[in-house]
Amino acid sequence: MTNILDDYALMSPLRHINNWLKLAIVFFGLLLGVSSTSPITPFFIAFCMSFATVAFGRTPLKFYLKLLLAPAGFALTGVIVIAFFSGSGQELLSFELASYPLAIRADGLELSLLVLSRSLSGMCCLYFLALTTPMIELFAVLKASRLPESFIELSMLIYRYIFVFLEMALSIKYAQTVRLGYSNFRRSLSSMGMLGSTLFIRSWEQGDKLFLAMNSRCYDGKMTLFEVKRSVRAAEMLLTSVYFLSALALFYFTKNISII
């Protein structure tokens, strides 16, 4: 079986924490990270969020780092370009590459660090949400945010059947592979096409069956969603407040600091 992000979220002990508290923490982190003018606050947020995901949320550290590597790689390449090509202050490092002068200047470096820290903090915040809050917990949030009922119902059904079709797609792919369906590029293309069309037909049929199943249990056009009440405990509240206050304090005191 393939594990996807949602599966880690389902197994996480933080799953049972109040959804709104988690959302508040994430949005706080995102906003503060983006509005900070020094890289220190975003780095602090990134560290706190990663710590919470790995230590409290029990996400395997190795998996978490691997997950972080992909977007971090993008951010790093972008940041290097910024460091070399922007800014006009004092030169920190310069060399010639094929008789073209390259230099890192102080404010360029400052800017690139800020960009790196902001993107990192944003990613860590979103990963915190993704790895501790499975989709099934978010439906209640969607409902409370007054989205149209039919939209939520559809997303619930889609969520459920993603996994049915994922399994179906994997077993079809396996059946094709054992009969050499992916042995060269041409065959891969045609196998892929068959897989797609089969899945389409199957999902069409599944729709019929779904309607039958819902009808036989007296479906009247409305799926009721029961939200599980999860109260916020004092310890959680305290920890969140400490985090918020220290992040805000850091934000305030590092407002005009430049690290270089």
Place this chain on the structure above:
Amino acid sequence: MIILETRSLKYTYPDGTAAVQDINIEIKKGQKIAFVGQNGSGKSTLFLLLNGTLKPQDGEILFHGAPFKYDSKSLREIRKSVGIVFQNSDDQIFAPTVYQDVAFGPANLGYSRERVDASVQHALEHVGLTRLKDKPPHHLSGGQKKRVAIAGVMAMEPEVIILDEPLSNLDPVGADEIVDLLNEFNHFGSTIIISTHDVDLAYRWSDYVYLMSNSKLIGQGTPAEVFKEQELLKKAGLRQPTTLEIYHEIERRGLAYGKNSPKTIPDLVNTLKPLDLMWVEVPPGIREGDSLNLGVMYGEYATNSPYEAINATVLHIHPDGRAIVELKRKGIKAGGVLLYDTDKYSLQEVRQVIKDGEIVFVGAMGKKSKTLAEQDGIRLDVTSGVIDKSILMALCGKRCLILTAGGMVDHALKRTREYVDKSGIEFTVGVINREGGCKWLDETDGNLGELGI
């Protein structure tokens, strides 16, 4: 009382294939019904008709004597009373979590939040899935999904539960659990209808069988009647149940006899009665056909239980004073099947019963009891097919304890008592922790005498 009835029912699919033709059935309340037939014989279509999902072109369906009406209000009533569990659980479970799926039916019936919660809790408890209520369905095993599907239907408290191929794709233990569950619902008064092509299941489990072939009903009756008809089975593309087949083979070799067709393995064992003959010395004056009391035997002379009282009928007297007699054995210290209701559970009591009662064989029925035993480290000898295996052990003079709860206690008690009545072999049966429970038979060691045979 007839709960569901069809009269010359006919349904043809839009492409012209006839799915069911001329079906007349009468389903009585509280029965266990099996529709048996090959794949594509029209069972599934019939079920959709009985649930009001499809509308017949011809004929009618009556529920409690009133014909089905197909306006939305009447359909709602029918679907509440006749629940259907589909063959593929993935078709049936569509909500993102187990709880939400089971709550779907009750919520559609317009129950209050509290009542929905209560029915869901009750249903999940019954199928033993309370702990998994917040899981998404794709994290469940096949058997668990099937139980969620059943709970989803049960939560609406239907009078009739229809299950399309309930045991397909389940492992043997998972299948046994579903059968136990169905028996329990039936015990509480639900009428259960299943479709299957597993003749062994239909033969063993059901009260009444309908045979279907090529969209028609080709036979009906009690399982013993229906599965006797070799020709009919051939026509339906089925074979005889294994138990029955074995029985016929050993009967043909003169090794078994019985009036009823044996359904379960204990029944089958009970038919194994070769003539039990023996040479004995007889006192003068005894004539052929007389009865002799041979007293109590044990050890290698007692074949069914540790001690046996034996009577013999004299068949032939040899001139030298010896005679051939046919033995009639009656176990004295036979084994027993004790039931323990885990609704009133105390570990200490169970341990004491096992020790004082010299119990050598412990089984558990139902998820709850199995979990309890596992938690408290009670060693279980058997967890599936518990009643049958316990009866077999009791027949060999062993004492068995079955841990079980709820309606399964009465079900197990009934089954075992039925066996005792039918076979005439005495062994103790009873529920320990219940008013008017049972005591072990007194030991008979005191007055045993060795016999000079």
